[in-house]
Amino acid sequence: MIVHPSSNDETVTCTLETANLSTEPQYSALSYTWGPPTQQAEQRGMTSKRIHPISLNGTQCLVTENLFHILRFAASNSKPGPWWIDAVCINQADVLERNQQVLRMTDVYASAFQVVVWLGEEEEYTNLAVRIIKAFGSIKLKELFRIDPLRPSVGTVVLANETVGLSIDKYSCEALFWFYRRSWFTRIWVLQEQALARQLTFQCGSQAIAREDLLNITIYLSNSNWTHVRLGRPMDPDSDLASAPIISGIKSALAVLAFRLQKNASCGSRFLTAILLSRHCRSSNPRDKIYGLLGLLDSAREAKPFNTISPDYRRTIPEVYLQATKLLLESAEDLLILSTVVDRTHKVVDDLPSWVPDYSVTSTTGIWCATERGYRPAKGLQAYWHVGDASSSLSLCASRLDTISQVGESKQELMHERRGEKLLSIVANMKDAYMAGQSRIEALWRTLIVDSWVKQNSMDGFIWGKFESPAPNFVEEQFGEWLAWTAARWHHQEQRSTKPQHPSKTSQETIVLLNRLCESDGGALLHPVEDIYEMVERPDLLDTFCGSELFRLYQTLFVQIPHARFFTTEMGYKGRGPLSLQDGESSWLVPGSRTLFVLRDKPGVKSYEFVGDCYVHGVMNGEAAEAAMPDLETIELE
Secondary structure: OEEOOOOOOOOOEEEOOOOOHHHOOOOEEEEOOOOOOOHHHHHOOOOOOEEEEEEEOOEEEEEEHHHHHHHHHHHHOOOOOOEEOHHHHOOOOOHHHHHHHHHHHHHHHHHOOEEEEEEEOOOOOHHHHHHHHHHHHOOOHHHHOOOOOOOOOOOOOEEOOEEOOOOOOHHHHHHHHHHHOOHHHHEOHHHHHHHOOOOEEEEEOOEEEEHHHHHHHHHHHHHOHHHHEEOOEEOOOOOOHHHOHHHHHHHHHHHHHHHHOOOOOOHHHHHHHHHHHOOOOEOOOOOHHHHOOHHHHHHHHHOOOHHHOOOOOOOOHHHHHHHHHHHHHHHOOOOHHHHHOOOOOOOOOOOOOOOOOOOOOOOOOOOHHHHHHOOOOOOOOOOOEEEOOOOOOEEEEEEEEEEEEEEEEEHHHHHHHOOOHHHHHHHHOOOOEOHHHOEHHHHHHHHHOOOOEEEEOOOOOOEEEEEEOOOOOOHHHHHHHHHHHHHHHHHHHHHHHOOOOOOOHHHHHHHHHHHHHHHHOOOOOOOOHHHHHHHHHOHHHHHHHHOOHHHHHHHHHHOOOOOOEEEEEOOOOEEEEOOOOOOOOEEEEOOOOOOEEEEEEOOOOOOEEEEEEEEEOOOOOOOOHHHHHHHOEEEEEO
8 A cells, every 4th residue: 555645634645556475565564553542542532433534546435543643644754655554455344355364464564574563643751751762772681670760869871872861760650651551562463463573663653663672671671670660659569460551561562572482382382372472462353362363373374283273253252262272282282271261250251161261351360370480280190181173171181189168368358358357267277387397377478479489680679580489488578578568458447447546356356366376386477566556547657668678579479369369178278269269169180280270060960160270388399199190080171
């Protein structure tokens, strides 16, 4: 498509031309969003409806407002193209043509001499955000990590060999926050469009940004203390860090880098990686959470079993998701894909088998992040699973470990709604020592963070590196600070719901019980009760405490698994499992899984419903595998 130059902001004139990719035509492919590119644009009334007329081969054609802005920019800045733009170059009303063209997306973006990303028009914060991105792009990562956003006075950055004194203050954080919230960063198709690009340029209004500059600052933001900052202040300890829109934007920018590192991996591994990396991405058509990734498989799609899947928008969403999951299981080395099944309280797509992930859900639930810790609870046991061609049931080898006897609160309930009575009741009723001789308090703090931590490097305490297990003993001190703040918060919530002059006896008893547990287990982890009450009476103390390093470190580990419940089993094991976990359900060792599974008996039939995965403290490294071997059986998940 040719965009004819024009200085008239009201009209855009374009011409369609036919080209054969085998002749290696020179053109730019556009990557953009159909709908509003920013929250501000949406508030101004921008939609994804085609309401703006352009002239296309002499005929009026309607395009979305965002695309109209792109074409107007190209026309007024002498960027005629040729361009390839899906909304114009594909007949969107013809399903068969869409099916065919989606298959060719790989060739279209890989053959373009450049891919131009349109992030939207400039907003109030854009100039500052772009200045920061370009400045950071000129600095080596090692130097970047000396800039601490929690201490804005630390460090300056150098741009074009000139010191510009650009600190990460609250205005900088706000500018970056809104930049990464642009909707392009959460589109499913952008992974393919970036990964295939020979040359990639980001355009934000009149501002051009190089891919290398954006990647540099994205790596910094995703691994520094900046993730504790929102709009220039410490992040709310109640927030779900993993689902924050800003983090989603950063994940998208990093996903392509991670995928490129899998260049020589098998087709199944690449497809699974693409699905995992794109979990937070959105699509207007839920089928595109699968179809939008097929182009990343390149020529490997010609081999079995992936030659059996192709875009077909006539198929139902459950059919598409079931087929994709079957292909992943057929080619997988383990059962990792089952750990992405979201809790039934979060599911959107109906009529899915319980073991098939709802790929349309952008958040993760359960203990998904525990799969990154290297756990192998069924270590040494022979794995087996099978899905029939015409079946919606999954057969696998498993051994029942234990039965859930009592379910505690979720993270959300602990932080907002309750005082942890169930959790504390479970811990108080434990024997004096947990498995392997751990105290009740130690078993508690390790279970809440699935016994893992993030190593810190030597650069001013920045969090940097992968999660590792087990957590070192000094994390117990961080837990003590976190527990003190949590207890104060419980008391504060009680006070707000009763008369100020009559503090809640229940909350006081809760704090006293916590202290007794700590003392009986060999140490006074918790602050004195009087200090906790003083924090409640003085919000400034509570806010200061919330910003302390020890509190933030444990809270960061805890919020990594926001949608999971604490539980105990009949044999006395403690763990964290799905939100919809119920008493009487069973935990299972499943060879080939990185976690344990929770299953629900189906009445009247010899099959099970998959509830989700779970962490059980003390058995995640094969401790129960040998004893489970004689009890292995083949079961059916429906």
